[in-house]
Each structure stands twice: as structure tokens, then as C-alpha cells.
Amino acid sequence: MDRAAIYGNVRSAGKGNLGIPFLLLLVLGMVTLPMPPFLLDTLFTFNIALSIVVLLVCVYAMRPLDFAVFPTILLITTLMRLALNVASTRIVLLHGHEGGDAAGKVIEAFGEVVIGGNYVVGLVVFLILVIINFVVVTKGAGRISEVSARFTLDAMPGKQMAIDADLNAGLISQDDAKLRRQEVTQEADFYGSMDGASKFVRGDAVAGILILVINILGGLGIGMMQHDLSFDLAARYYSLLTIGDGLVAQIPSLLLSTAAAIMVTRVNSSQDMGKQVISQLFGSPKALAVAAGILFIMGSLPGMPHVAFLSLAIAAGVGAYFIQQRNVAAEAQAAEEAPQQPKPSEADQDIKELDWDDVMPVDMIGLEVGYRLIPMVDKLQGGQLLSRIKGVRKKLSQDLGFLVPSVHIRDNLDLMPGAYRITLMGVSVGESEVYPDRELAINPGQVFGALKGIEVKDPAFGLDAVWIEQSQKEQAQTLGYTVVDAGTVVATHLNQILQAHSHELxxxxxxxxxxxxxxxxxxxxxxxxxxxxxxxxxxxxxxxxxxxxxxxxxxxxxxxxxxxxxxxxxxxxxxxxxxxxxxLSRMIVQNIVGSDDDLPVITLDPQLEQLLLGSVQQGESGDGLVIEPTMAERLQSSLADVAQQQEIAGRASILLVAAPIRPLLAKFVRYGENQISVLSYQEIPENKRVTIIATVGGQGQAGV
Structure with a gap:
């Protein structure tokens, strides 16, 4: 390994790769090794400071995702606090007989100063903190986390569809869509993690009660049996130390529980929580004015503390007055800054509210799906339809020679749950129904048995097909069926429609x-x-x-x-x-017959061809090709028979005609829905050998 790689590894280790192992060693050390009281005081103080910092970060965060690492920090602080409980318990039980400062100054301060040295009062205060933490804050935050996680996960498919719809409509770029998808995923991960993280704090509260009981009982036993202390003295020493230890642990736990509750109950906003509270709680002076009136009435009653109630009533009234004056000044300033415009009349007010932005352009290509098909377009649920549609667009664009417009996908509650609709320029050009939990077994023309399922027609090619259970897939393939999933059915149908309407794109x-x-x-x-x-x-x-x-x-x-x-x-x-x-004759013919040198063609009867040429020459003024209805019907029937024979033989159907009538006959064949390519004599490449396989006459007969 070269020096640069070595230095890179050293720098990465120094940047925090050793942080997690160090924290693990610290927790193990606090659990297994004896700690001096001074170090215990330092860690307890750090634990309280960390809890305060986490609470303030939650208060000042603009939105929950700004503090996405909060569930991990909640776990780390809980583990640290439990490890400190174990370390302090060891010191209390080993040295509790020495007096109040045996476990450090922090525990002594909470045992003597906070609760006045009375262990009964301390026990009551501790139990009240545990009840507040366990029953009120943690239970409510846990319920909100659970509901938020469920609603966030349920809303993910709709959010993903909204992002894909905005991307397909060109409202956002690929980078914006990628960023929004990451935010949706992070939001789901955050609320899912918070649902589990809330259980940490709840378990910590239960552990605090058990540790308190164990410390008191264990301390009494150790003090009386090992150190020959009286019951009163042992109860005083060990109870105060234990309750002080419990309070030192429960206060940071209560702060973190409050932080978790704040994080899951707040909403996304451009303001921190303090500004939100001030702007929303004190934004209207009516609430303060009514509260001032109620306080004044209560303070005027005989026997009530007049000073407290009346002073608060005056403060609320003054606050309502200043808020009202501030709102009036803000409205006046906004009116001065606003441009002076003539006031619209009620008759034309509705007209002036309209804008060109209200006139939404139609989607060039649209795909509407029923609500049961939403998972097919949601990547997070394993849906592959979006990637397949992208593949269809890419392949069509490469084949046709121009960029096929994007497909705008949206859900439509007016459709059947499993139905979909393909639109061009806002007009429906194809629709069908699929079953996402089934496979479509398509009959390619020759199969060796029947299948049980929902019999339908393949929407792309009109072939006989059956929607079967996924367990029947291997059986269907053995019988000769072509088996595809629902996403492939929709993508293939879309491909066929776009190819048939490519000139409209x-x-x-x-x-x-x-x-x-x-x-x-x-x-x-x-x-x-x-x-x-x-x-x-x-x-x-x-x-x-x-x-x-x-x-x-x-x-x-x-x-x-x-x-x-x-x-x-x-x-x-x-x-x-x-x-x-x-x-382009070589490319046209190659697309029809491939690289084969032989070109089997169908020709028209010479008399019919001369008749059509004469009709075209007479219709040059604009009437076009004129064919007698009975003759047109016989010609369509003859072409259909020959095309069917060519299809059975596995060969392409090519109608070779004179150049003047080629465009009109191509349109005529297209109206008949026959898979026949119409070429003129000039479009045959020199390297192809033409073989006439059939001649279609005016009497509807095909002669070889």
C-alpha cells in the first residue's frame, strides 16, 4: 500500500471512524470498571448538558428531517444514562455507608439540596417525574410516532407518483426529482426510527424504577449487615443517595422525552418552534382580550387572590392592545407598499382572477391507471413499470430516429381499480384491464392444452390470452404459452400504440x-x-x-x-x-424482409392496375383514387387471403405497384388493417431478386 493510501486511512480514522468503537468502550468501562466520584460527577454533568442541547436543537429545528439523526442520539444517550446508573449503583452500594458525598457531589446535591434531605419527599418527587415521563410524555410521543410512521408509509406511493408526474410533465429536473425522492425516503426512515426510538425512553423509565427499588433494598441490606449501621442511618444514607442518583438520571430522561415529543408533534415550517408559537398563539389579540376579561372577573370575586389574578388580567389586556396596534400598523404599511390599482367590480372580478396558468395544456402522451395499479409505478414497492416505460421510449426513439415525448402518468379514480388508459393529445387511444397479482399467458397460435383463469384478449396484438395465477406459470410455459407480467402487458401495449401513432408525435x-x-x-x-x-x-x-x-x-x-x-x-x-x-429503399426493404436476396411480392392484375392508374390521372384535380365499392371489397378480401397465406408460410406480404398509385393503395391497405407493405417498382433495390408469388385480380382471385 502506498503512502497516500496509508495517510488516507489515518485521516479517515481521525475523522470519526473510531468514534463508535470509543463510545462502546466507554459504555463497557462504565458498566464493568469502578469509577472515581469526580469522573462520575463529570459524566453526570455531561449527560444533563447533552440532554439540554438535544432539547434546544429540537426546538430550533425548522422541520423533523433537519435533525434526522435524533433517533440514533436518543439511543446513545439512553445507553450512556443506563451505564451511568450501573456505575453510580456500584459506588452507592460500595461506599454509601461513608456519607452523602460518597457517590460524588452531583448525587449529593440532588439528594440534599433539590429535595431538602428528606428521602420521603425525594421518593415522591422521583415517582412523580417517572409518572410524568412514562405515562404522559413518553406514551403520547410513542403513539404519535406510531401513527406518523404508518401515515408516512401509506402516503409514499402517492408522493412518488406526484414526483414522477412532475418530472414527466417537465416541472422539475432529474436532480430535483432525485432530491425529492431522497426526502420522501428519509422521512419514512425517520418516522419509522422514531416509532422504535420512543420505546428506548419508555424502557428507561421502567429501568429507573427497578434500579431505585434494587438500590434501596440492596443498600439497606449492605449497610445493616456488612457495615453495622442502624436502620434509620442506613435508610437515610442509602435512600438519599439512591433518590439523588435516580433524580440525576430521570431529569435528562424527561428532557429527552420532551425533545422526542416536540420532534414528532411539530410540522414542517420555515420558522423554528419559538417563532411558530409566538406567531400562532399571540397572532390574534382576541384570545388575550377574552382571557384578560375572565381573569379580571375571577380576581374580583371575594376570597380569590386579587393581586395575582388582577395583575395577570392587566398584563393580558395590555398585551392584547399592543398586538392590535401592531396588526393595524402592519396592515397600513402593506397598503402603502401595494401598488394602487382600480378596484374591480363584482361583475368582472371572476374574469380578472383567471390567468393563462389556469389553462393547462394536454399531455402529448398520457397513461392513467386505476388505484390497484399504483404499486406498479412505485419503485419502493417493487414496481417496474416506470423503468419499462423508459425502456420503451428509449427503444422507440432509437428505432424511429427522434426523441419520443415523455409519458405523463397519473391515477384516475374514474377507472376500474385494475384498468389503465393510454391517451394521445388528451384523447383515449387504448385502454384495457390488468391483474397485478396474476400473469398473462398469451396463446401464440399453437399450444398443447388449456389453462384455468380469466380469458381475455391480449391488448397489444389481440391474441387469445388467459390471466393465470403465478403458480401456473411453469405449467403455461410447458404448454407453449408466452407468459408475461402485468407491467410488461402495459408497456407492450403502450409500445404498439406509440409505434402506430408515431407520426402524431x-x-x-x-x-x-x-x-x-x-x-x-x-x-x-x-x-x-x-x-x-x-x-x-x-x-x-x-x-x-x-x-x-x-x-x-x-x-x-x-x-x-x-x-x-x-x-x-x-x-x-x-x-x-x-x-x-x-x-431509403434499401432500408425500407431490409426492414421488411431482412438481408434475404429474394423479394417475394404480390402484384395487381394488369387490367386492374391500368384502371387504377387511369382513375388517379382523372383525379389529379383533388378527387384522388376512386374505386367502385364492390371492387374495393373484393380487393380487400383478396389481399387479406394472400396476406394470411404469407403469414402461415412465415413470409412478409409485399404489394408491388406502379409509383403513381402506391401512396393511395398504401392508405387503402392500411384502412383494411392488413399487414401488407406497399412498394413501388422504383423502390426495389438492384441487389434484390423479385419473385411474383401471387397476382390479385379485380374478381377477388389470387393467381400464382
Whole structure:
């Protein structure tokens, strides 16, 4: 090990790594080794001073988490106090026969001065302190700690959802969200620790009573049998020392119990407790004025102590008067500092209270969940849905070529407990119901048995599925089912919807971001094309056309180069889209059939194709493709039959048509919900071998 590492270890040890072992040795030493009275006085004084400091820190703390180490300090001080009790008990029993100062000056002072040397009075005072500590303060603080811990833990999922919702909405940054999550976790840990720490003080009070009884009985026995003291003298010596020892221990215990009660009963505020009490207790003069009146009436009654009651009545009345004058002065100063504005009439007061902040924009992508699905989005409860949605966004963004907007998640009590709803621009585009405590067994098309459960349709692909118990998972996989959990079902459904509506997620901001990124590598290309030759709106329409037909825009440079060449011929978005598709032909075909050199295609009957070409030429004025309804129905049926045969054979369905009718036939096929890709002759790469596997005729027949 080098010198720097050695020095680092020495510095870390010096900075407090040895503090806990040293404290442990100190406690063990006080329990096992005899201590001189002077050292015992020092430790008792330190214990009282530490209790006062802890109480004042609790009073001046702005919020409970500002003193989050309080439960640990409570444990340490309790252990130290019990160790001091053991050490003082040893000295009292060994040297109590020598007199009042045998156990040190502190115990003697509490035994002689505080209780006047009367052990009966001392015993009564000690018992009163124990009752106050054990029955009143500690019991109340323990109950509040228990309830606070329970409510804090119950509120954690809602707080986590609120943080995630603010983060998804862009109201806070990642660092702010991380900080708020840490505060939520620390708050739960603090109140959970306080729930247990309150038991330390309560146990300390019980131990104080037992130690008192043991010391008195043991001292009487030792004094009378070993040191030949009389009963009165032994009772006087050992009782005063024992009661003094008990009072020295109970006063710090009462201070710490009070500190714990203050800590769990206060609320978060920007003021310390003293300012809160003054501002809230004496903020209104009415309470003091009424109290002054009551005290004056009570002091005027015959037989009552007139001086005490009347003097307090006068003091309360004077206080109420000064508070009233202070409030009036503060209101006058606030009125002077406020800008002079015309007083609105009652008719337009409601209108002027409104602001643009009251008009909330709709979420681009939203996910609403029922209350039973809240644990799925809470990481503290093991929910994995947030991370899966993040993975869906990342994968889609990489595949499509632009950043998919964040998903705003919120709970919706109007939904069924296990239901969820996916929205785009505030409009529902998909919803279903899941069972968080079950698994979804999806039938991929061929299984070897049936399962017992809740039969449904897979929301993402519409396949037959069954919600089964988690214990049936292995059985379902053995029978050939695909088994996924509820979080995967929601994430997959969201992925399918976002992919199908990806063109709606592309906007002007996304286009401008793509242009800014391209300008870093190809500044001349962007400068020449935008905005001189092509507007951002037209570019957006071209990109949306590509995404609508599941063509990613990852290769943005090729897209812009193709547009720079084609923009001189046409400004029509459909024509520009066709030019871009030709430049992206290799990527389009690869996404359909992979790296296979053979390209199996479906073609139209030549007569039908000529008919459609003539219809397009006649509809150039704006009518578009016109197909007779019966012919359209037969064509859809024929395409569906061929697509089904290709799917059974495990091959993609590609319809190859002339370029002028490709966009309109692509829309026609998309309306029919057939999984068919429509390509033009110009979009076939040169390295692909085209094989015509079927020809669709106008009569609804597919010929090979």
C-alpha cells in the first residue's frame, strides 16, 4: 500500500471512524470498571448538558428531517444514562455507608439540596417525574410516532407518483426529482426510527424504577449487615443517595422525552418552534382580550387572590392592545407598499382572477391507471413499470430516429381499480384491464392444452390470452404459452400504440432539433435547404408521411439530400415523400424482409392496375383514387387471403405497384388493417431478386 493510501486511512480514522468503537468502550468501562466520584460527577454533568442541547436543537429545528439523526442520539444517550446508573449503583452500594458525598457531589446535591434531605419527599418527587415521563410524555410521543410512521408509509406511493408526474410533465429536473425522492425516503426512515426510538425512553423509565427499588433494598441490606449501621442511618444514607442518583438520571430522561415529543408533534415550517408559537398563539389579540376579561372577573370575586389574578388580567389586556396596534400598523404599511390599482367590480372580478396558468395544456402522451395499479409505478414497492416505460421510449426513439415525448402518468379514480388508459393529445387511444397479482399467458397460435383463469384478449396484438395465477406459470410455459407480467402487458401495449401513432408525435420542435443536429455535421446542406428552398412545415409533412407508413427517419441526412434534389421538381409533400422513399429503399426493404436476396411480392392484375392508374390521372384535380365499392371489397378480401397465406408460410406480404398509385393503395391497405407493405417498382433495390408469388385480380382471385 502506498503512502497516500496509508495517510488516507489515518485521516479517515481521525475523522470519526473510531468514534463508535470509543463510545462502546466507554459504555463497557462504565458498566464493568469502578469509577472515581469526580469522573462520575463529570459524566453526570455531561449527560444533563447533552440532554439540554438535544432539547434546544429540537426546538430550533425548522422541520423533523433537519435533525434526522435524533433517533440514533436518543439511543446513545439512553445507553450512556443506563451505564451511568450501573456505575453510580456500584459506588452507592460500595461506599454509601461513608456519607452523602460518597457517590460524588452531583448525587449529593440532588439528594440534599433539590429535595431538602428528606428521602420521603425525594421518593415522591422521583415517582412523580417517572409518572410524568412514562405515562404522559413518553406514551403520547410513542403513539404519535406510531401513527406518523404508518401515515408516512401509506402516503409514499402517492408522493412518488406526484414526483414522477412532475418530472414527466417537465416541472422539475432529474436532480430535483432525485432530491425529492431522497426526502420522501428519509422521512419514512425517520418516522419509522422514531416509532422504535420512543420505546428506548419508555424502557428507561421502567429501568429507573427497578434500579431505585434494587438500590434501596440492596443498600439497606449492605449497610445493616456488612457495615453495622442502624436502620434509620442506613435508610437515610442509602435512600438519599439512591433518590439523588435516580433524580440525576430521570431529569435528562424527561428532557429527552420532551425533545422526542416536540420532534414528532411539530410540522414542517420555515420558522423554528419559538417563532411558530409566538406567531400562532399571540397572532390574534382576541384570545388575550377574552382571557384578560375572565381573569379580571375571577380576581374580583371575594376570597380569590386579587393581586395575582388582577395583575395577570392587566398584563393580558395590555398585551392584547399592543398586538392590535401592531396588526393595524402592519396592515397600513402593506397598503402603502401595494401598488394602487382600480378596484374591480363584482361583475368582472371572476374574469380578472383567471390567468393563462389556469389553462393547462394536454399531455402529448398520457397513461392513467386505476388505484390497484399504483404499486406498479412505485419503485419502493417493487414496481417496474416506470423503468419499462423508459425502456420503451428509449427503444422507440432509437428505432424511429427522434426523441419520443415523455409519458405523463397519473391515477384516475374514474377507472376500474385494475384498468389503465393510454391517451394521445388528451384523447383515449387504448385502454384495457390488468391483474397485478396474476400473469398473462398469451396463446401464440399453437399450444398443447388449456389453462384455468380469466380469458381475455391480449391488448397489444389481440391474441387469445388467459390471466393465470403465478403458480401456473411453469405449467403455461410447458404448454407453449408466452407468459408475461402485468407491467410488461402495459408497456407492450403502450409500445404498439406509440409505434402506430408515431407520426402524431413528430412536431415542429422535433424537426428543428433534427435540423440542429444535422447542422453540426452538414451545415451547408441545412443552410441550402431550410428555409430558402423548403419550409419546415413541408419537411414536417414529409417526415410524418414516412412515419405513417412505418419508415423510420433515422437516416436524416439521406432524407434531406433526397429532398434537396427533388424540391426543384415539386413542392408537393406526396411527391417529395416518394422521392425520399426511393433514396431509403434499401432500408425500407431490409426492414421488411431482412438481408434475404429474394423479394417475394404480390402484384395487381394488369387490367386492374391500368384502371387504377387511369382513375388517379382523372383525379389529379383533388378527387384522388376512386374505386367502385364492390371492387374495393373484393380487393380487400383478396389481399387479406394472400396476406394470411404469407403469414402461415412465415413470409412478409409485399404489394408491388406502379409509383403513381402506391401512396393511395398504401392508405387503402392500411384502412383494411392488413399487414401488407406497399412498394413501388422504383423502390426495389438492384441487389434484390423479385419473385411474383401471387397476382390479385379485380374478381377477388389470387393467381400464382
Amino acid at each position: 413528430m412536431g415542429h420542435d422535433e424537426v428543428q432539433k433534427l435540423l440542429d443536429l444535422l447542422a453540426k455535421t452538414s451545415p451547408k446542406l441545412v443552410e441550402e435547404l431550410i428555409p430558402g428552398r423548403l419550409s419546415v412545415s413541408t419537411l414536417l409533412k414529409v417526415l410524418q408521411n414516412l412515419l405513417m407508413e412505418q419508415v423510420p427517419v433515422r437516416d436524416f441526412r439521406t432524407i434531406t439530400e433526397a429532398l434537396a434534389e427533388a424540391v426543384a421538381r415539386t413542392q408537393d409533400p406526396q411527391g417529395l415523400t416518394a422521392a425520399v422513399r426511393i433514396s
